[in-house]
Amino acid sequence: MELLANLQLGFGVALAGTNILYCFVGVLLGTLIGVLPGIGPVATIAMLLPATFVLPPVSALIMLAGIYYGASYGGSTTAILVNLPGEVSSVVTCLDGYQMARNGHAGKALAIAAIGSFFAGTVATLLVAAFAPPLAELALKFGPADYFSLMVLGLIAAVVLAHGSLIKAVAMIVLGLLVGLIGTDVNSGVARYSFGLPELIDGVGIGPIAMGIFGFGEIIRNLEHGQKRDVFVKKVTGLMPTWQDLRISALPIVRGTTLGSALGILPGGGPILGSFSAYTLEKKLSKDPSRFGKGAIEGVAAPESANNAAAQTSFIPLLTLGIPSNPVMALMIGAMIIHGIQPGPQIMTAKPDLFWGMIASMWVGNLLLVVLNLPMIGMWVKLLTLEYRFLYPAILIFCCIGVYSINNTWMDVILAAGFGFIGYLFGKLDCEAAPLLLGFVLGPMMEENLRRALLLSRGDPAVFVTRPISATLLVLAVLLLIIVAAPAVRKKREETFVEEE
Amino acid sequence: MKHLIKNPRDFWSGVMFLAIGALFAGIAFTYKLGTAARMGPGFFPFVLGIILAALGVAILLAAMRDSNKGPGVEKFHWMPVFWVLMPIVVFGFGLKVAGMIVMGLFVVIVSSIGSEDFKLKPTIWLAIGLVIFCSLSFVAGLKLPIPLCPGLDFFEQFALCRV
Numbered sequence: 001m002e003l004l005a006n007l008q009l010g011f012g013v014a015l016a017g018t019n020i021l022y023c024f025v026g027v028l029l030g031t032l033i034g035v036l037p038g039i040g041p042v043a044t045i046a047m048l049l050p051a052t053f054v055l056p057p058v059s060a061l062i063m064l065a066g067i068y069y070g071a072s073y074g075g076s077t078t079a080i081l082v083n084l085p086g087e088v089s090s091v092v093t094c095l096d097g098y099q100m101a102r103n104g105h106a107g108k109a110l111a112i113a114a115i116g117s118f119f120a121g122t123v124a125t126l127l128v129a130a131f132a133p134p135l136a137e138l139a140l141k142f143g144p145a146d147y148f149s150l151m152v153l154g155l156i157a158a159v160v161l162a163h164g165s166l167i168k169a170v171a172m173i174v175l176g177l178l179v180g181l182i183g184t185d186v187n188s189g190v191a192r193y194s195f196g197l198p199e200l201i202d203g204v205g206i207g208p209i210a211m212g213i214f215g216f217g218e219i220i221r222n223l224e225h226g227q228k229r230d231v232f233v234k235k236v237t238g239l240m241p242t243w244q245d246l247r248i249s250a251l252p253i254v255r256g257t258t259l260g261s262a263l264g265i266l267p268g269g270g271p272i273l274g275s276f277s278a279y280t281l282e283k284k285l286s287k288d289p290s291r292f293g294k295g296a297i298e299g300v301a302a303p304e305s306a307n308n309a310a311a312q313t314s315f316i317p318l319l320t321l322g323i324p325s326n327p328v329m330a331l332m333i334g335a336m337i338i339h340g341i342q343p344g345p346q347i348m349t350a351k352p353d354l355f356w357g358m359i360a361s362m363w364v365g366n367l368l369l370v371v372l373n374l375p376m377i378g379m380w381v382k383l384l385t386l387e388y389r390f391l392y393p394a395i396l397i398f399c400c401i402g403v404y405s406i407n408n409t410w411m412d413v414i415l416a417a418g419f420g421f422i423g424y425l426f427g428k429l430d431c432e433a434a435p436l437l438l439g440f441v442l443g444p445m446m447e448e449n450l451r452r453a454l455l456l457s458r459g460d461p462a463v464f465v466t467r468p469i470s471a472t473l474l475v476l477a478v479l480l481l482i483i484v485a486a487p488a489v490r491k492k493r494e495e496t497f498v499e500e501e
Numbered sequence: 502m503k504h505l506i507k508n509p510r511d512f513w514s515g516v517m518f519l520a521i522g523a524l525f526a527g528i529a530f531t532y533k534l535g536t537a538a539r540m541g542p543g544f545f546p547f548v549l550g551i552i553l554a555a556l557g558v559a560i561l562l563a564a565m566r567d568s569n570k571g572p573g574v575e576k577f578h579w580m581p582v583f584w585v586l587m588p589i590v591v592f593g594f595g596l597k598v599a600g601m602i603v604m605g606l607f608v609v610i611v612s613s614i615g616s617e618d619f620k621l622k623p624t625i626w627l628a629i630g631l632v633i634f635c636s637l638s639f640v641a642g643l644k645l646p647i648p649l650c651p652g653l654d655f656f657e658q659f660a661l662c663r664v
Contacts, residue, residue, distance in 0.1 A: 004582065050639075050643070050645060051639075051643055053645070086626075095536065135502055135569070149572045165560075166562055167556060167559060167563070168511070168514055168560060170556060171514075171518045171553060171556040171557065171560065173547055174522075174553045175518065175521060175553060178521075178525050178546060178549050178550065181545065181546050185532075185542035187540075187542065188532075188533065188541065188542040190532055190533075190542040192528075192529075192532060192542055192543075192546065193525070193528060193546075216585060216586065216589065219581075220578075220582055220585050220586075223578075223581035223584075223585065224578035246521050275543075339661075355555075386615070389618055389619065390627055392585075392612070393608070393609040393610075393612045393613050393627065393628070393631070394609070394627070394631055396585065396588070396589065396608055396612050397605055397609055397631055398635070400592045400593075400608055401601070401605075401635055401645075401647060403637070404592075404593070404647065405646070405647060408646055410593045410594060410596060410597065412593075413590075413592055413593030414590055414593040414594070414615040417589040417590045417593065418587065419587045420585065420586055420589070421582060421586060424582060425517075428510070428574055428575055428577065429510050429513055429514040430511075430514070430571075431514050446545075447545040450545060451540045454537050454538055454540065455538060455539065455540075458538050459535065459536055459537035459538030459539075
C-alpha cells in the first residue's frame with residue numbers, strides 16, 4: 001500500500017495549482033512546436049528549456065516532461081496528416097495513418113492515436129511507479145565499477161538499436177564521450193580542451209549541442225532539399241471513432257502498450273523499436289495483412305500506444321539510475337543538473353516530492369494531451385499549412401534566444417552554430433547523431449566512476465569482472481554485441497530499417 | 502585511389518574519426534596521464550582518443566572492401582549552410598552590442614534569403630512580428646536577462662532597455 005501513499009503524494013504535487021498549470025503549458029507548447037514539421041522532441045525541449053528556468057525544479061521538470069509528451073504527440077499528428085514523421089518513432093504511424101487521412105479518416109486516425117496513447121500512458125505510469133522504487137534501491141547497492149559497467153551496457157544497447165552502421169554508431173558514442181570531457185577536470189582542476197577560452201572552462205553545454213545538431217543542422221538539410229508537403233486535409237471532420245473502430249483497436253492497443261513498456265526500459269531506441277515491433281506484430285496477427293499500409297486503424301493504434309508507453313517507461317532508467325536511455329532523457333538529465341538536481345537513485349529518497357510528483361504528472365500530462373488535442377486538431381492542421389520559408393526563420397530566432405539564455409553567454413550561440421555545421425556534415429556522412437548525445441552526457445560520469453573503481457582496486461582492472469553485478473552487466477553487453485554481429489540478426493536488422501525508410 | 506574507395510560515406514567518416522581521435526589523444530598526452538590507480542586528467546581522454554582513432558581506421562578499411570559498396574557523399578550545399586549559420590554567428594557576437602531587437606530582425610531577414618522563394622516584404626513583417634513576440638514573451642514575460650536595445654547610454658533612459 002506504500003505505492004498508494006506514494007502516488008497520493010505525487011498527485012498532491014502534480015495537481016497543486018501551479019504545477020498542473022505548467023504541465024498544461026508544457027503539453028500545449030510541446031504540441032504546438034512538435035506539430036511543426038522538421039522539429040523533433042529533442043530540438044523542441046532544447047528550445048523551450050530556458051522557458052523553465054524561472055520555475056522551481058519540480059514545476060520545471062513537470063513542464064519539460066509535458067513538453068516531451070506534447071512534442072511526441074505533435075510528431076504523430078504530422079505523420080498522419082502530411083506523411084512527415086517528426087521523429088523516427090512515428091515513422092510507422094505514417095504508413096497507415098497517412099493512408100487513413102487520404103481516405104478521409106484523418107479525424108479517426110488522430111483520435112485513435114490519442115486514445116491509444118492515453119491508455120498506454122496510464123499503464124506505463126503505473127509501471128514506472130511500481131518498478132522505479134525497487135530498482136532505485138538496487139541501484140544504491142551499486143559501486144563505481146558496477147556503475148561503469150552499467151553505462152557500458154547502456155551505451156552498447158543504444159548502439160544496437162540505432163539504425164545504420166554499428167561501428168559508426170560506436171565511434172559516435174566515443175566521440176560524444178570525448179566532447180563530454182571538454183572543460184575542467186574535477187580532480188586535478190586542469191581545463192581540458194578549452195584552448196585558453198574561458199568560456200570553455202565549464203565545458204560544452206548540452207543546449208548548444210542538441211540545438212546545433214538537431215535544430216540548425218536539420219534546417220540546413222530541409223532547405224537544401226526544398227520542402228514539398230502535401231496537406232491533404234484542410235478540415236478534419238468525423239473525429240469520433242465508431243464502436244466498430246474501438247473494438248478493432250482495443251487489443252492492438254493493449255498489445256502495443258505491453259511491447260512498448262517492455263522495450264522502453266531498454267536504452268537506445270525504445271520508442272522506435274516499440275512502435276516498429278508493435279506494427280509488425282499486428283500485421284502478423286491480422287486476418288487480412290493486406291489491409292496494412294492502406295489505412296488499417298490497427299496500424300495506427302498499436303504503434304502509437306507502443307510509442308507512448310515506451311516514452312513513459314524510458315523514464316525508469318533516468319529516475320532510478322541517472323542514466324539516459326535516449327537523447328530526450330539525456331536532455332532531461334541536462335535540465336536536472338541545470339536546476340541543481342543530481343540524477344540518480346538518491347532522488348527518490350532525497351526528493352520524494354519531485355520523484356513522485358513527476359510520475360504523477362506523467363498521467364496528468366497524458367490526460368491533458370487527450371483533452372487538449374481532440375478539440376484543437378483543427379488548429380494544428382492550420383499550423384501545418386504554414387510555409388517553411390516563414391517557419392524556419394522563426395525557429396532560428398527562438399533557438400538563438402534559447403541557447404543564449406541557458407548560460408547567458410555568446411559563446412554558446414557560436415558553439416551551436418558550429419555544431420549545426422557538424423550536424424550537417426554528419427548527415428552527409430550517414431553518421432547518426434543520437435548516440436553522440438548519449439555519450440556526451442555519460443562522458444564525465446563514466447570517467448568519474450572509472451577513476452573511483454580503479455582507485456579502490458589500486459589500479460587492478462580485474463575489479464570489473466570480479467564484482468558480480470559488474471561482471472553480469474559486462475557479460476550482457478558482450479552478448480548483445482555478439483547477437484547483433486551474428487549474420488542472421490544483422491540481415492534481419494538491415495531489413496527492418498530498410499522497410500522503415 | 503578513387504577506385505579503392507568502395508563506400509565513400511564510410512571512408513570519409515573513418516577519416517574524420519581517425520583525425521578527431523588522434524587530435525584528442527595528442528592533446529591528452531600533454532596533460533598528466535597518471536597511472537590506472539591514480540588517473541590523471543589525460544588518462545581517460547587519451548584512451549578514448551586512441552579507441553576513436555582505431556575505430557576510424559577500422560571504418561576506413563572496411564570502406565575499401567567490395568562487399569561494402571555504398572553511395573557517394575552528397576554534394577555540400579554551401580548556400581543554405583551560409584544563410585542559416587552566418588546570422589546565428591552574427592547574433593552571438595552582436596547581441597551584447599546591438600541588442601535583441603536589431604539582432605532579431607537581422608536573423609529573421611537574413612536567414613530568409615536562404616529560402617528558394619524569398620520575398621522581402623512578407624519577410625519584413627514576419628521579422629517585426631517575431632521580434633515583438635520574443636520581446637514580450639522571453640524578456641517581458643519570462644524575464645530572461647537578454648539585452649533588448651543597443652548597448653548605448655542613450656537607451657538607458659527607457660525602462661524596457663535596462664537588463
